[in-house]
Every structure is written in C-alpha cells, then in structure tokens.
Amino acid sequence: xxxxxxxxLNVRLTDEAAECVVDGLTLISDRQLADTHTxxxxxxxxxxxxxxxxxxxxxxxxxxxxxKIIVHPHAQQTxxxxxxxxxxxxxxxxxxxxxxxxxxxxxxxxAHGATVGQLDQEEIFYLESxxxxxxxxxxxxxxxxxxxxxxxxPVTSLRQQLEQAVLNxxxxx
Numbered sequence: 612x613x614x615x616x617x618x619x620l621n622v623r624l625t626d627e628a629a630e631c632v633v634d635g636l637t638l639i640s641d642r643q644l645a646d647t648h649t650x651x652x653x654x655x656x657x658x659x660x661x662x663x664x665x666x667x668x669x670x671x672x673x674x675x676x677x678x679k680i681i682v683h684p685h686a687q688q689t690x691x692x693x694x695x696x697x698x699x700x701x702x703x704x705x706x707x708x709x710x711x712x713x714x715x716x717x718x719x720x721x722a723h724g725a726t727v728g729q730l731d732q733e734e735i736f737y738l739e740s741x742x743x744x745x746x747x748x749x750x751x752x753x754x755x756x757x758x759x760x761x762x763x764x765p766v767t768s769l770r771q772q773l774e775q776a777v778l779n780x781x782x783x784x
Contacts, residue, residue, distance in 0.1 A: 613643070620649040624686075628657040633664075636760040636773075637676075638780050640669035640700075649678045651693075653686040662693040665760055667753060667780075668704040679711040680721065687718045695725040698756050700749075750781040 622631050637645045651660045666674040674697065682689045697706040710723040730752050738748035757777045764770040 615644045615646075617646045618648070620647075621652070622650070622660070623652045623654060624658045624660065625654045627655040628659075629653075629655065630659040631661075633660070633662040634760050634763055635662075635664040636757050636777075637664075637666040637668075637674050638757065638777060639667070639672040639674060640780070641672060642670070643672045644675075645672075646675040647677070651678075651680045651691065653680070653682045653689045653691065656685065656687045656689070658686060658689050658691070660689075660691045660693075663760065664695050665757060666695075666697040666706055666708075667700065667757055668697065668706055669700040671701070671703040673705040674707070676706070676708045676710075676725075678709070678723075679713065680723065682712075682714045682716050682719055682721065684715045687716050689716065689719045689721065691719070691721045693723040696756075697725070697727040698753065699727065699729050700753065753781045754778060 624631060633649060635647060639645050662678060664676050668674045676695045678693050680691050680693055693710045695708040695710050697708060706727050708725040710725050712721050712723050714721055730749055734752055735745060735748045739745055754777055761770055761773050
C-alpha cells in the first residue's frame with residue numbers, strides 16, 4: 612500500500628549443496644512505485660537456486676525488478692534459474708526488469724529470463740464465450756497470474772490473506 616517501496620534481498624549460499632527458492636509477487640496500481648533488488652550468491656559447489664518474481668502493474672504504476680545471480684569460480688555444478696514475469700493492465704503501467712547472471716565457473720547450469728505483456732485478448736474472448744463478462748474474465752486471468760506465487764506459500768493463514776488481497780485488488784478494476 613505504500614506510494615514508494617524498495618525491497619532488497621541478498622542471499623549467500625555458503626555451504627556445499629545449499630539450496631534456496633525465492634518467490635515474489637508485486638501488485639501495484641495508481642501511481643505506486645515498487646523497486647525490488649535481489650542477489651543470490653553461489654559461493655560453494657553443487658548449489659541450487661530458483662527465483663520467480665511476478666509483477667501485476669495497473670494504472671500509472673511503475674515496477675522495477677533487478678535480480679542478479681552470481682556463481683563464484685569454486686561453485687562448480689551450480690544449478691540456478693531466475694525468471695521475471697510481468698503483467699501490464701493499462702497503457703500507462705510500466706515495468707523495468709533486468710535479470711542478470713554473473714558466472715565465473717565452467718560447469719554450471721544457469722538460466723534467466725524476463726517477460727512483459729498484457730492480458731491475452733483471445734483468453735478473454737474464450738472466457739466471455741463461456742458466459743463471463745469482460746471484466747470478470749480480466750479479473751480471473753489477473754488473479755490466476757498471481758496465484759502461481761501465492762499457491763506456493765506453505766502457511767495457510769498467510770496464503771489465505773494474500774489470496775484475499777489479490778482478489779480485492781483485481782475486483783476493484
């Protein structure tokens with residue numbers, strides 16, 4: 612709910628075969644600015660990291676994602692992936708996304724990527740042909756986009772609170 616927010620997350624995998632999963636969901640509207648910076652630092656070999664960050668941006672809001680994965684020279688056999696997926700709900704919404712890999716080891720499996728897009732008009736049409744209004748179809752697709760992250764939360768009470776927050780946000784459009 613803040614007008615401007617900045618979130619920094621730094622993870623150092625300092626043990627052999629260390630693992631981490633980092634999921635994030637940003638849901639902003641009006642003229643909000645959400646600025647997210649992450650760094651996952653693989654120090655030792657056989658580490659695994661998975662990062663999925665999603666942004667739902669409406670109105671004239673602006674989201675920033677700057678994620679970095681570093682694989683040090685001795686961190687051989689690292690398996691790491693980073694994905695930034697972004698949904699723009701208006702023509703004024705903006706997303707700046709920059710996933711990065713810095714790899715200083717030879718024997719690794721690392722991937723990164725980013726997507727920025729809008730709701731698919733064919734999907735909206737399909738849901739309309741099944742009896743939903745255009746607004747309900749957009750709300751359902753927007754909710755489903757964020758639900759992938761929320762469904763991974765193991766704490767039931769927190770997961771339910773976040774589901775309700777996303778539902779409330781998507782119903783207000």
